[in-house]
Amino acid sequence: MTDQSMPFPFRSGSLAEQERLRYAIQAAQVGTWNLDVNGQQVWWDQRCQELYGSAGGPVVSYQHWRQLVSQEDQERVDKAIKLALDPSSTGTFDVQFRVRSRQDGSWRWLHAQGRAYVDILGAAYRLSGLVRDITAQVQTRQQLEISKARFRSLVLHSPTATVFFVGEEIVIDTVNAPMLQIWGKDESVVGQPVHQVMPQLAGQPFVDLLRRVYDTGEPYHHQQARGQLVIDGHWQESWFNFSCNPVYAPDGTILGLINTATDVTGQVVAIRESEQRYKLLAEQLEQRVAERTKELADAIDDLKRSNDNLQQFAYVASHDLQEPLRKIQQFGDLLTSQYAESLGPASTYLERMQAAASRMSRLIRDLLNYSRISTSQPVAMAVDLGSLLTQLLSDLDLVISESGAVITVDPLPVVMGDAIQLSQLFQNLLTNALKFSRTNRAGELTTPQIRISAQFITHAQLPLTIQPTRPAVTYHRIDISDNGVGFEEKYLDRIFQVFQRLHSQNEFVGTGIGLAICQKVALNHGGAITANSQPGQGATFRVYLPA
Structure with missing residues (x-):
């Protein structure tokens, strides 16, 4: 081996090129090393010594x-060298392996890479390479695995249907x-892309929605999203409340x-069935309303004809019926005045005829009043009941004087309200109070x-028994009390009906229509x-009018 004093693994190229490469390595904070296989020595640069935490010099x-490598990693390093x-x-x-930091004693991760050099016989005599600190990457990877484990646990234990996807291919992780x-x-689907x-x-x-969330980081939520899945070989349509959120790694990237x-299929189906039922009911209701509208229109027409007939009757009653009665009464008066003495006992029949004609006239008059009130709408105007009663008492002055009645208002x-109708109401009540006087023990x-x-x-x-025809917040209650004959309250509903009387004509004269007019x-x-x-013990009539 030549020039082993310099721990630089790459000797090819010019000196200028080697120098540029050296500066690039130093700038990358990468250490260089050489292992002499035969001499069992290691040449390394200053950066490599710092990374290993060694103070043994450039050759060790x-x-x-x-021994600088963690005991847990030494066997793995030995195998890597043997293989190379x-x-x-x-x-x-x-x-990759761990070494102890000389500064704080903590473990740091190193990544060593290199290649073997062989002689002409093919035997390796040197192993040269680079080493760099990958502690931050390993810690990030470990944190990432912890995050994944946490998410996997959350997914598996969630009561809601949940899946954790990873990667651009949207692979099913958990x-x-x-x-x-x-x-x-x-x-078995774990580890496979969802589209497969x-x-x-x-x-x-x-799938496109999932990829968009992965690319943009924008969450996506959808209520009652429709989906079609193949379940047991059959297409099945379902609806879901769907939510997709990005999961971030510690470095801020999308993990x-x-x-x-x-699954809200049951609710959606129920709502659709309800909508169908509602639509059917609406159609049936529309048809029923149309039928009822026609029936109501027919009833209104019938009522109009009935009112027309009633008005014709009122005209007949006021003219055609009253006219013969007036003739009967007039001729009766003539007979009574001119031939009363010559008639003798027959004059009794004439008096009874006159009385009957008078009752008939009152009956027709009362029927006319009842008919008019039933068919006409009241003219709404301010009516002073005090002034109205003063006028009525003036009209009844003769009757009041004859009976000696004491009236307190x-x-x-x-x-x-309608002054004419209200006048009829209170006139009938006052007339009844004056008419139905009781006698004492002496018959007076x-x-x-x-x-x-x-x-x-x-x-x-x-009172619970009172149901006004027009609800109001407040009411006026007008009481008319007397000390007359009174009546049993079991007949209360009866006295307001037409032609219903509690006393005979011999006791009290009347047609049985007055109280019916009052109620109307x-x-x-x-x-x-x-x-x-x-x-x-007398009677008290109570009239309730909206205030």
Whole structure:
């Protein structure tokens, strides 16, 4: 061997070229070495000595050099040297091992590479090469393996279908049982690219989405993503809540992808079935609405014809029926005035005829009033109930005077309504209070005591039996109380019906329509009417009107 004093492994080329190469090696922080196979000595440069942590000088024995290598790695280094010196091998030397740092005593990783030089007989006499510090790379690789192990553990123990992909080819690194169940695969898919495991995904965007996340680092999420997989040899359509996130290595590069999938096929199918049912129900409802609309239109037409007939009846009743009654009453009056004495006992029949005609006239009049109220809408305007009652009492002054009635009227509110209809309501109630007077033990009529009062109440204070036709927040309650004959409350619903009477004509004259008119007026105004009474203890009628 020539010029072994210089530990430079590459002697070919000019001195200038060797010098440039030396500077390049020094700049790369790489150490150079030569192993004399026969002399068992090692020549190395200053950088190589620093990397090994040796203070033995530029030339050391092979055993000294070997002892600097970690005991755990010495056997591996020996095998690498033996292989490089074997004439049947390529003569290359490549091995990684640990040495102790002279500064802090920590272990550092070195990567030695070189080649063997042989004589004319083919026997190796020298091994020359380079060595560099790869501690940072090894530590990064170790951290990477720790990260991979952590992710593998997370994937395997996740209750959600999860897979960990690595590399640009989107290779399956780790996959848990729920994801394998979705795929219809087993653990043999680990280590294979996903497009090879499931070639049916070629025409679907799944793989492209994974590659885009790997290339850009941008996460991807999709709710109810549709996918088609071949399960047990059959195409199966499914829907998933899909999520893909990049996983970064310690150096900031993308290590792989975490992909999770939640099978929501059942929910999607249920929603679609619900939508179909809803669509069918909507069509049925639309058809039913059309039928009901037609029925309602027909009913409105019938009601219109009925109202027309009722108006015609009202016209007939007010003219054609009333006119004969007026003739009967007029001729009866003539007979009574001119021939009463000559008629003798027959005059009794004439009086009864006159009374019947009078009742018939009142009945027709009341029916006309009820008909008009039933077919006409109230004219909404502000009505002062106090002024209205004052006018009614003035109209009833003769009856009040004859009965000696004592009527007390408290302050009454102003309401929105039809003055004519409200006048009919309170006139009928006052007339009844004056008419249904009771007698005392001596058979004498008691003096009527009537009180009219008002109270402001809320909707929550309405009795449960009261159902106004127009809901409101507040109401006016007007009470008309008397000390008359009263009635049993079991007949409460009956007294507001047309032609329903609790007393005979001999006891109290009437047509049985007045209270029905009162109820109709109250309903027309969005309110209601009821009563409280006991036989012989008078009655109180309560009218509820929206405030």
